Amino acid sequence: MDNNQRVIGYWISEKKKQKFNWEDFQNVCAKNGFELKMINVNANLESQGPFHVFLHKLTDTLALAESGDQNARAIITRIQGYIRKHPELIVIDPLENVRNLRNRHKSYEIIHNGIQLKDVFTPNFVELKSKYVSENLTLLITNNVKFPFLCKRLVAHGCSDAHKMMVIFNEKGLKDCQLPCVAQNFVNHNAILYKVFIVGEKFHVVERPSLKNFYQKDCESLNTIFFNSQDISKSGSNSKWSVISDEEAALRVKPNFKTFEKIVKRITKIFGLVLVGVDVVIENHTERYAIIDINAFPGYDGYPHFFDHLVNTIEKLMADQKSSKQNSRSAGIKKWPSDDLDSGFESDEKKKQSMT
Ligand SMILES: O=P(O)(O)O[C@@H]1[C@@H](OP(=O)(O)O)[C@H](OP(=O)(O)O)[C@H](O)[C@H](OP(=O)(O)O)[C@H]1OP(=O)(O)O
Numbered sequence: 001m002d003n004n005q006r007v008i009g010y011w012i013s014e015k016k017k018q019k020f021n022w023e024d025f026q027n028v029c030a031k032n033g034f035e036l037k038m039i040n041v042n043a044n045l046e047s048q049g050p051f052h053v054f055l056h057k058l059t060d061t062l063a064l065a066e067s068g069d070q071n072a073r074a075i076i077t078r079i080q081g082y083i084r085k086h087p088e089l090i091v092i093d094p095l096e097n098v099r100n101l102r103n104r105h106k107s108y109e110i111i112h113n114g115i116q117l118k119d120v121f122t123p124n125f126v127e128l129k130s131k132y133v134s135e136n137l138t139l140l141i142t143n144n145v146k147f148p149f150l151c152k153r154l155v156a157h158g159c160s161d162a163h164k165m166m167v168i169f170n171e172k173g174l175k176d177c178q179l180p181c182v183a184q185n186f187v188n189h190n191a192i193l194y195k196v197f198i199v200g201e202k203f204h205v206v207e208r209p210s211l212k213n214f215y216q217k218d219c220e221s222l223n224t225i226f227f228n229s230q231d232i233s234k235s236g237s238n239s240k241w242s243v244i245s246d247e248e249a250a251l252r253v254k255p256n257f258k259t260f261e262k263i264v265k266r267i268t269k270i271f272g273l274v275l276v277g278v279d280v281v282i283e284n285h286t287e288r289y290a291i292i293d294i295n296a297f298p299g300y301d302g303y304p305h306f307f308d309h310l311v312n313t314i315e316k317l318m319a320d321q322k323s324s325k326q327n328s329r330s331a332g333i334k335k336w337p338s339d340d341l342d343s344g345f346e347s348d349e350k351k352k353q354s355m356t
């Protein structure tokens, strides 16, 4: 290996590698002076290094580790040990920050407390865990969650049920909630979802199909709808639950990209993530933007020149690290707190956010 070569060590699943056409990434890296090296997370990392960057999607492993899986725990401990031993390693993204997205209730709380933007909100939500319907009903009322609401598994990824959901229309449907779950107000949005795919300071928005509108009369007549979110909002999805009338479709509004810009800025900062996706719907009538899901290292399907943007972002993070190291040396500060949630892109606040 060339001593000046910068090495990106990575771990993503084989399935994701295929979806991404990873060989193209290899070429983009080579063109920009990076070597891309797959890490064997089951073996000692020290002997596989040195690495300058660690790029990963370890959401499933993190979730498994938290549920007690010994092998997953060993992997996470090994990686954490390596990261601790190499404080200059650029980690995309820090494990602590990715971990915040495992529990849907926790990520909604972070958004609710941190988004602080007029016209952007996360719909009212509450965690349900009681086997007694009456207790859950009280919780719903106390937290202002109304029918219809979405019932989402508490765990957002890493288990086979993470994307199985329900729309609950009435008290009769409460027994259908699969626990533990988060109940979240249903927001009518004329069946269009906006996927905001973020790469550092850049982002790209794609439109996807979504759930239809539901009205008060549906709460009286409909039984619980069970669905898998993977069948609703992929680029080719064609679910019967996404069909709306021509009148409703005519009411769709053109999204305001300035609002997406603001959302991107806030979300990257409060979650401290470089590779993140935000699912947004625009509420009918109020035209407020509802954030309904946050995903670590999503699919980026439809994001033009994703690999170029990723490499440019890595370049920038390296340059930022170098200059902050120089600054802290002159100020007598020892280390940039890269794992601090709120540090995000603090130093770039003034710089213009740009869209692809
Ligand atoms: O399957 P893809 O490529 O659509 O990507 C999935 C994401 O879809 P999106 O890009 O937002 O449309 C998907 O996003 P959603 O939760 O479906 O909004 C998840 O991020 C999923 O990861 P995981 O299985 O939950 O760990 C992502 O799955 P992985 O490919 O990362 O396993």
Ligand SMILES: Nc1ncnc2c1ncn2[C@@H]1O[C@H](COP(=O)(O)OP(=O)(O)O)[C@@H](O)[C@H]1O
Residues within 6 Å of the ligand: 123, 150, 152, 156, 162, 163, 164, 184, 185, 186, 187, 188, 193, 209, 210, 211, 229, 230, 232, 233, 279, 281, 292, 293
């Ligand atoms: N609060 C909501 N109001 C209306 N529709 C929603 C709401 N939350 C989710 N949906 C719909 O359900 C789908 C899946 O929900 P989401 O929270 O994104 O879960 P996942 O992590 O499985 O993608 C979304 O793509 C959207 O169509």
Ligand SMILES: [Mg+2]
Residues within 6 Å of the ligand: 229, 279, 293
């Ligand atoms: Mg989603």
Ligand SMILES: [Mg+2]
Residues within 6 Å of the ligand: 156, 293, 294, 295
């Ligand atoms: Mg999700």
